[in-house]
Amino acid sequence: MRKKTVWAKLLGVERTVIERVELDEAEGVVVARVRPRRAERSRCGKCGRRCRRYDQGEGWRRWRALDLGATPAYLEAAAPRVECPEHGVIVAAVPWARHEARHTRAFDDQAAWLATHCAKSAVGELLRVAWRTVGSIVTRVVADARARSDPFEGLARIGVDEISYRKGQRYLIVVVDHDSGRLVWAAAGRDRKTLRGFFEALGKERCAAITLVSADAAAWIADVVAERCPNAELCTDPFHVVSWATEALDEVRRETWNEARRRGQKAVAHELKGARFALWKNPEDLTRRQQAKLSSIERTNARLYRAYLLKEQLRQVFHLPTDAALALLEAWLRWARRCRIPSFVALARSVAAHRDGIKAALVHRLSNALVESMNTKIRLITRVAFGFHSPDALIALAMLSLGGYCPTLPGRSS
Numbered sequence: 001m002r003k004k005t006v007w008a009k010l011l012g013v014e015r016t017v018i019e020r021v022e023l024d025e026a027e028g029v030v031v032a033r034v035r036p037r038r039a040e041r042s043r044c045g046k047c048g049r050r051c052r053r054y055d056q057g058e059g060w061r062r063w064r065a066l067d068l069g070a071t072p073a074y075l076e077a078a079a080p081r082v083e084c085p086e087h088g089v090i091v092a093a094v095p096w097a098r099h100e101a102r103h104t105r106a107f108d109d110q111a112a113w114l115a116t117h118c119a120k121s122a123v124g125e126l127l128r129v130a131w132r133t134v135g136s137i138v139t140r141v142v143a144d145a146r147a148r149s150d151p152f153e154g155l156a157r158i159g160v161d162e163i164s165y166r167k168g169q170r171y172l173i174v175v176v177d178h179d180s181g182r183l184v185w186a187a188a189g190r191d192r193k194t195l196r197g198f199f200e201a202l203g204k205e206r207c208a209a210i211t212l213v214s215a216d217a218a219a220w221i222a223d224v225v226a227e228r229c230p231n232a233e234l235c236t237d238p239f240h241v242v243s244w245a246t247e248a249l250d251e252v253r254r255e256t257w258n259e260a261r262r263r264g265q266k267a268v269a270h271e272l273k274g275a276r277f278a279l280w281k282n283p284e285d286l287t288r289r290q291q292a293k294l295s296s297i298e299r300t301n302a303r304l305y306r307a308y309l310l311k312e313q314l315r316q317v318f319h320l321p322t323d324a325a326l327a328l329l330e331a332w333l334r335w336a337r338r339c340r341i342p343s344f345v346a347l348a349r350s351v352a353a354h355r356d357g358i359k360a361a362l363v364h365r366l367s368n369a370l371v372e373s374m375n376t377k378i379r380l381i382t383r384v385a386f387g388f389h390s391p392d393a394l395i396a397l398a399m400l401s402l403g404g405y406c407p408t409l410p411g412r413s414s
């Protein structure tokens with residue numbers, strides 16, 4: 001085998017001519033002087049189209065390659081500019097690196113793989129790069145992968161949610177695909193405009209192909225979905241509906257407690273103060289003490305106990321087969337409307353306002369659980385991404401792990 005072929009293999013480059021390889025003793029690095037093969041020359045850095053050569057650009061340039069054993073390695077080549085009819089004057093593409101990168105493709109891929117599999121400190125130490133650099137690499141790798149294929153192909157049932165990713169009101173909107181279980185899109189923000197950005201990226205045709213959207217009850221999500229997805233049904237997340245009921249119940253508990261204190265009923269007040277968890281928990285999870293507490297409430301405080309039953313019955317709706325669930329939902333609404341407990345009358349109004357979305361969730365058995373679990377994972381990634389200078393790098397890191405964009409290690413097929 002020719003020496004140059006061996007070098008190309010070692011450096012992890014393809015379609016590249018190795019001119020010579022030297023040890024730069026002053027810097028203690030290996031430098032390989034390279035050039036693209038003839039067929040790869042004078043191509044636009046963005047679209048790869050063959051273009052007219054423009055000028056020398058800024059002359060010689062170095063790209064960091066994977067270490068050769070224990071020694072850092074670089075590729076060195078001319079970086080001429082070409083004139084693309086679409087992209088104007090632009091640095092020519094090189095087969096060994098992504099456009100505008102200062103690291104080779106193999107280096108980028110390895111860094112991206114390590115960032116999703118290893119501790120942050122290990123990645124920096126092993127690759128001899130700053131964590132910020134890993135952030136830009138990850139962003140580039142994901143953008144490149146998403147540009148190569150349609151990231152929204154076959155999207156029909158999606159989940160939308162918001163997640164706070166940093167203190168001080170910093171939010172991301174995330175979109176998941178219920179069918180593949182993957183994260184498909186995320187952006188910084190939590191408003192109509194940001195969410196519209198997703199549907200704009202999707203385009204009219206693919207928006208029309210969306211059939212179900214699960215979300216919490218946020219009006220801004222519902223509005224944008226209604227505006228952009230003519231064929232989509234919105235499914236209101238059961239978990240959120242139940243959490244409203246839990247809040248309504250807690251309000252009744254607090255009122256009752258205050259009332260008891262006002263009347264000087266110390267024992268009652270004391271008991272109610274400790275009853276919070278008994279009222280909160282699902283009946284099947286109650287401890288014996290909590291069960292006792294609950295039956296004492298049943299005996300001594302009919303109104304609070306009624307509120308408890310209202311909460312439990314609403315929760316039950318989401319555990320029944322569809323037909324029974326729909327019937328119970330209607331029965332619950334009738335009961336709650338005339339229960340004369342203000343927080344539950346108000347809850348009945350909210351539930352009625354979201355009736356269609358709740359019914360759709362019951363019929364299609366779609367909750368936002370996938371998005372919620374995705375959010376938990378993104379929160380962990382947020383900690384890893386600390387030190388990246390932009391939310392884009394955080395999103396890219398999330399896409400690598402949760403969107404299916406993690407590259408294989410260089411030289412491996414899987």
Ligand SMILES: [Zn+2]
Nearest residue numbers: 044047084087
């Ligand atoms: Zn171009």
